[in-house]
Amino acid sequence: MPHFAKPAEGSWTQHYPELGTGPVSYEDSISPEHYELERDAIFARTWLNVGRVEQLPRAGSYFTREIHAARTSVIIVRDTQGQIRAFHNICRHRGNKLVWQDYPGEETSGTFRQFTCKYHGWRYNLEGACTFVQQEPEFFDLDKSDYGLAPVQVDVWEGFIFVNLEAGNETPLAEYLGDFAAGLVGYPFDQMTQVFKYRANVGSNWKLFIDAFAEFYHAPVLHAKQSVSDESRKLQGYGFEGLWYALDGPHGMVSSWGGMSPPKDPSMVKPIERVLHSGLFGPWERPDIEGLDPLPPGLNPARHPAWGIDSFVFFPNFMLLVWAPGWYLTYHYWPSSYNTHIFEGGLYFVPPKNARQRLQQELAAVTFKEYALQDGNTLEATQTMLESRAVSEFPLNDQEILLRHLHATARGYVAAHAGRDGETSVRISAAS
Ligand code: FES
Numbered sequence: 364m365p366h367f368a369k370p371a372e373g374s375w376t377q378h379y380p381e382l383g384t385g386p387v388s389y390e391d392s393i394s395p396e397h398y399e400l401e402r403d404a405i406f407a408r409t410w411l412n413v414g415r416v417e418q419l420p421r422a423g424s425y426f427t428r429e430i431h432a433a434r435t436s437v438i439i440v441r442d443t444q445g446q447i448r449a450f451h452n453i454c455r456h457r458g459n460k461l462v463w464q465d466y467p468g469e470e471t472s473g474t475f476r477q478f479t480c481k482y483h484g485w486r487y488n489l490e491g492a493c494t495f496v497q498q499e500p501e502f503f504d505l506d507k508s509d510y511g512l513a514p515v516q517v518d519v520w521e522g523f524i525f526v527n528l529e530a531g532n533e534t535p536l537a538e539y540l541g542d543f544a545a546g547l548v549g550y551p552f553d554q555m556t557q558v559f560k561y562r563a564n565v566g567s568n569w570k571l572f573i574d575a576f577a578e579f580y581h582a583p584v585l586h587a588k589q590s591v592s593d594e595s596r597k598l599q600g601y602g603f604e605g606l607w608y609a610l611d612g613p614h615g616m617v618s619s620w621g622g623m624s625p626p627k628d629p630s631m632v633k634p635i636e637r638v639l640h641s642g643l644f645g646p647w648e649r650p651d652i653e654g655l656d657p658l659p660p661g662l663n664p665a666r667h668p669a670w671g672i673d674s675f676v677f678f679p680n681f682m683l684l685v686w687a688p689g690w691y692l693t694y695h696y697w698p699s700s701y702n703t704h705i706f707e708g709g710l711y712f713v714p715p716k717n718a719r720q721r722l723q724q725e726l727a728a729v730t731f732k733e734y735a736l737q738d739g740n741t742l743e744a745t746q747t748m749l750e751s752r753a754v755s756e757f758p759l760n761d762q763e764i765l766l767r768h769l770h771a772t773a774r775g776y777v778a779a780h781a782g783r784d785g786e787t788s789v790r791i792s793a794a795s
Pocket residue numbers: 454455456457458459480481482483484485
């Protein structure tokens with residue numbers, strides 16, 4: 364495995380002096396009080412990716428997202444004009460959850476001509492206007508036009524749908540996503556519509572799973588059994604060195620080599636991977652579609668010939684991984700308490716043209732699942748011991764820069780929000 368030099372001067376981390384290089388506390392991942400602050404400071408204010416436009420193929424297509432961390436459920440719908448809208452999933456009559464199937468806490472999707480509340484039958488059109496009130500004359504001066512669904516700010520970047528739950532948020536999505544997103548514009552995400560999805564309840568703080576996916580150098584150790592044994596020994600011997608690390612505002616990225624797709628030497632990979640020409644790094648042959656050649660300028664920032672993958676951490680909980688062989692992965696981490704979250708992984712390929720391509724994609728998907736299970740187990744082991752508080756500070760190395768940055772960013776949001784709350788209460792007490 365090749366070694367790559369660090370930037371000429373200093374380390375990756377030292378390019379960002381504000382991060383420091385000292386040991387870090389993980390109190391932010393084991394404190395119920397800190398999680399409560401994150402809910403308001405982060406999840407109720409930042410742009411959150413809730414899905415893709417392909418999930419809303421026609422007028423009336425909708426899906427719901429349970430955003431526990433922000434204490435709400437959201438309906439995302441394509442209206443009669445084709446525009447994507449989002450609403451809080453609450454009926455204006457007496458507050459029933461508007462859209463759900465058998466279990467109120469479960470997400471759902473489908474197609475509606477209108478939304479009808481299960482409780483007393485109030486109805487809303489796809490634009491969110493209230494169109495029917497049961498026994499309307501018995502209400503007191505009720506004007507239906509005052510009772511539309513509560514809107515949520517929604518925007519789309521390259522087919523990814525984001526919502527922002529902060530009333531009066533003034534940061535446009537593209538500005539929030541910053542340079543990394545700008546550098547990906549034009550990538551053919553819209554053609555990668557063959558999707559495999561995983562979802563798991565994980566017994567760890569949400570940030571710990573991002574940590575596990577924001578550095579790759581644990582892979583030769585934790586996932587040693589996934590490689591053929593010779594290869595695994597070699598990888599552990601050399602160690603892993605990323606090609607590039609960068610930060611932009613609250614977001615971060617790591618770029619990595621991709622020697623497995625295709626492998627330089629077929630004995631590097633398992634027999635089934637040799638037969639199918641696929642594995643963790645995806646099918647070895649790139650699909651022949653526009654947009655992959657040349658790649659958008661934000662990919663492979665090191666311009667390295669052995670480039671294999673760029674992994675972007677869009678704060679707070681969305682990761683996008685673009686692979687050299689022409690497919691991408693998404694990760695989402697939805698907190699459900701200070702020490703649990705729902706992890707979602709999605710693999711997106713160009714639709715297969717034949718059974719062989721289908722099998723190649725299936726192999727990539729099941730291989731990914733094996734890796735993710737190994738990561739998930741380790742996280743639960745980490746969370747339980749962090750909670751012992753037997754040790755309170757942990758050293759992070761240079762390739763753990765995105766972790767250092769993620770935790771610093773999350774703490775920064777909490778601190779800034781506390782500052783704002785302080786100002787608000789001062790203003791209120793001054794006014795009263
Ligand atoms: S709560 Fe929805 S109609 Fe009464």
